[in-house]
Amino acid sequence: IEKAKAQVRAKVEHPFRVIKRQFGYVKVRFRGLAKNTAQLVTLFALSNLWMARRHLLTTAGEVRL
Secondary structure (H helix, E strand, C coil): CHHHHHHHHHHHHHHHHHHHHCCCCCCCCCCCHHHHHHHHHHHHHHHHHHHCHHHHHHHCCCCCC
């Protein structure tokens, strides 16, 4: 059961790792709830593209990384 929980947790935690390490978003400065929400939505969209980049590149016919 712990292995199943760890697999789910890994899928959920991976986008946070990408946002923190690849995009440098470690601390949140208070700018207002709307601005922080908009920035996080944008970062998670970029995170999805980052994690799907290999699939997207091979689908487009390119294989460079």
